[in-house]
Amino acid sequence: MNISMTKTTHPGKLPPAGQLGFGSVFTDHMFLMDYTDQEGWHNARIVPFGPISISPAASVLHYGTEVFEGLKAYRRPDGAVQLFRPWENVARLNRSCDRLGLPRIDERDGLQAIRELVKTDADWVPSEPGTSLYIRPFLYSTDPTLALHGVHEATFAIILSPSGSYFSDGLKPVPIMVETEDVRAVRGGTGEAKCGGNYAAANRAGDKAMEKGYSQVLWLDGVQRKYVEEGGGMNVMFKIAGMVVTPMLTGSILPGITRKSCIELLKSWGIPVEERLLSVDELFEAAKNGTLEEAWCVGTAAVVSPIGELAWNDEKYEVNQNRIGALSQRLYDELTGIQWGTRPDPFGWTCVI
Numbered sequence: 001m002n003i004s005m006t007k008t009t010h011p012g013k014l015p016p017a018g019q020l021g022f023g024s025v026f027t028d029h030m031f032l033m034d035y036t037d038q039e040g041w042h043n044a045r046i047v048p049f050g051p052i053s054i055s056p057a058a059s060v061l062h063y064g065t066e067v068f069e070g071l072k073a074y075r076r077p078d079g080a081v082q083l084f085r086p087w088e089n090v091a092r093l094n095r096s097c098d099r100l101g102l103p104r105i106d107e108r109d110g111l112q113a114i115r116e117l118v119k120t121d122a123d124w125v126p127s128e129p130g131t132s133l134y135i136r137p138f139l140y141s142t143d144p145t146l147a148l149h150g151v152h153e154a155t156f157a158i159i160l161s162p163s164g165s166y167f168s169d170g171l172k173p174v175p176i177m178v179e180t181e182d183v184r185a186v187r188g189g190t191g192e193a194k195c196g197g198n199y200a201a202a203n204r205a206g207d208k209a210m211e212k213g214y215s216q217v218l219w220l221d222g223v224q225r226k227y228v229e230e231g232g233g234m235n236v237m238f239k240i241a242g243m244v245v246t247p248m249l250t251g252s253i254l255p256g257i258t259r260k261s262c263i264e265l266l267k268s269w270g271i272p273v274e275e276r277l278l279s280v281d282e283l284f285e286a287a288k289n290g291t292l293e294e295a296w297c298v299g300t301a302a303v304v305s306p307i308g309e310l311a312w313n314d315e316k317y318e319v320n321q322n323r324i325g326a327l328s329q330r331l332y333d334e335l336t337g338i339q340w341g342t343r344p345d346p347f348g349w350t351c352v353i
């Protein structure tokens with residue numbers, strides 16, 4: 001794929017690490033590519049980061065025809081920059097496109113676009129511990145008509161954001177609350193796709209949890225409202241009586257790449273992992289009788305974030321005395337060690353750009 005390049009005439013500067021939260025600072029450039037039924041994907045370009053012009057009738061603005069991804073570039077100790085399992089993100093992006101009727105991209109082109117853009121803005125990859133360059137690919141329909149029909153025009157874009165910790169308190173355990181009114185997804189819906197609408201539909205519950213002092217919600221399945229599914233924007237794992245349990249991929253849960261990596265790491269250490277249905281009753285019974293040893297969220301943005309408190313209606317329990325557990329810490333250390341290149345990568349998950 002040929003990518004044209006227009007460099008910015010007003011380069012910005014990477015802020016000090018202490019000022020990097022999540023997703024609010026952007027680099028100098030972005031990647032764009034257009035799709036039409038007639039021409040297929042064309043006009044791949046890296047251009048200065050800035051506003052995108054779009055028809056007010058564009059389908060994405062009315063019907064939420066959008067999918068996205070999240071991955072990161074890391075600064076290794078030798079100064080090189082590496083990516084973590086980017087091919088998994090591009091493959092998932094295409095599966096999300098299938099669900100929303102958006103045109104797929106060629107996976108090699110998607111990977112090339114990510115690499116070229118990160119190379120262009122490589123000076124923006126921070127090097128302080130805990131920092132990285134968050135990569136946000138997204139793909140949306142630009143069909144300028146209000147009629148409901150298939151997608152005939154689209155844009156694929158990538159923006160980059162130097163980031164610190166997702167939660168403002170860093171690796172400190174977070175309190176989370178079971179959401180009992182709203183549901184995030186149902187089987188056959190869009191829960192396993194990474195599409196904007198899933199996150200928009202989660203806003204109300206997220207706001208309510210925040211108002212009550214919780215960092216985020218714990219979603220239950222949308223039909224029986226009985227089984228734990230995922231956190232707000234990340235998967236969840238629990239250590240119950242020595243066994244790691246994580247909700248199985250039923251079709252309404254996001255198949256997280258960090259989730260998959262943690263399962264593979266745990267299994268490589270000989271720690272049993274059960275991917276199965278986990279009812280909220282079983283989880284809170286384990287919290288009550290002390291067999292819930294640890295709980296943590298996993299996601300690209302959140303990495304491995306310990307859960308320090310669980311609430312469900314009037315029941316409230318501390319997990320591991322609101323401290324980071326030994327297993328979550330080990331997972332965090334190993335995963336980030338591989339990602340930042342400070343530990344060996346026996347799985348071949350990373351690639352230097």
Ligand code: COI
Pocket residue numbers: 069070071199233234299300301302
């Ligand atoms: C990610 O972890 O990359 C995500 O997409 C989470 C985001 C919704 C904040």
